Amino acid sequence: MRADFARAAASYDSAAVLAAEVGRRMAERLDVIRLQPRRLADIGCATGDGLRALQQRYPAALSLALDYALPMLDQVAGRVPLMQRLRGRAPRLVNGDVNHLPLAAGSLDLIWSNLMLHWLDDPLPAFRELHRTLAVDGLLMFSLLGPDTLKELRAACAACGIAPPLRAFHDMHDIGDMLVAAGFADPVMDMEMITLTYPAPRGMLRDQRHLGVRDGLLGHLPWRQWRRVLATWAESRSPVPATFEVVYGHAWKAAPRQTADGRSVIQFQRRP
Template sequence: MTPKVNKQAVANAFGRAAQSYQQHAELQRRCGEQLMTLADVTRYRSVLDAGCGTGWFSQRWQQQGLQVTALDLSAAMLAEAESRHSADRYLQGDIDALPLPDGAVDLCWSNLAVHWCDDLSHALNQLCRVTRRGGTVLFSTLAADSLSEVRDAWRQIDDAGHVNRFLSMEQITAACAHHHVQLSEQHLTLAFPDVLAAMHSLKGIGATHLHEGRRHGLMTRQRLQQLESAWRRDERGCLLSYHLVFGVISL
């Protein structure tokens, strides 16, 4: 359903952002807080944070009294999470091939990570595999119209791909077809004072890897001015819009 992902390149991109991630991760925090409202915490004793980043939500689950296993593709992100004492256990690994036995945890949690996987259906199968019967998988991802401002602005400058393609809501629904799942959606728009700030926010959370590779040159002053003219904005500033999809799988 998605192109083959260069996992090492993704890990490298997020690794470069490990030190700056916390200060730029407003989207991840807002999305994750919404996802947490979908869980009955009293039902669980253990949780896998699959794609933990710097461990923000690993810490949130610890505060709820759960035993937390933090997993990330990036060794640098995982080291940052460990430096914050975010979890009880740390694993470097890939959601597409989780290094855990079947039924290892009560709850699998993955906040804005599965769109970096090769295939959403396979990723969800992996999350379900390591979750015990009677447990829950909670995940969030981005749908196809996310970051339309970036795509639309760059189209006025060149024909290169500057934004990864995300699955449509129909494709996400199809990927969940074999599971007992509840899906919900939310549209969220963040505003920034200028284009540079908007682009720094993407770089600051590591979301700069392009699956199809970079075919464009360096950012020049002229290109930046063109982007400033083309970028969608309102009275708050330059916009970045996200179509969030939340999934709750009951096992």
């Protein structure tokens, strides 16, 4: 999907309604979290909307914009205000893969990732890499899509007797288990349904193409079958609904209980 994301860089913002809304709701959750990060990163930053919100919230923090599509990082760079560049507060741009982050262990205090991790077939290696990169007491905050995403389109496929080709997403509880397996402490998970509406199915297809995710999200069917499915979907309700299951999560990196060679870590405190 890297090439699809790269081609979509110029059109991404015109269709990123869901990402913008989910990012806003994620940011609201930071209101109740006591954290003053010195270094933060937006992993899978796309054109940088989330990173700019984080910079406003934490202006003193060193910020990293990381994406594996270089044209997305070009979009981030092109939107940095002149005064921010002159003051040396422009985000550092990092081209990298979340499974193999080009970052030092313990180098970040806050990692943010909005609607990216669900594109991984197995998110566990990425969670382990994010855990490695966080400092002790650092926070991971993320969102991703859940299995009931586009349930209306899946139902239309079933009504046509066609196996849905849409991408399958991980359940919220499985994601929580992965966080624990990756070493995170106190993971908190919740979800909500967000429904977008379109005058016709073509509007949703156009948005997904502009986001660079149409094939990755919808999969492939012969066009005649797609025509049947889309017609059935459009007949279900007007305007046409497209529901996305959005899963939110955050978790902390606790102090290690064992050293790398397996020895237990025991902390002593001097009594007054």
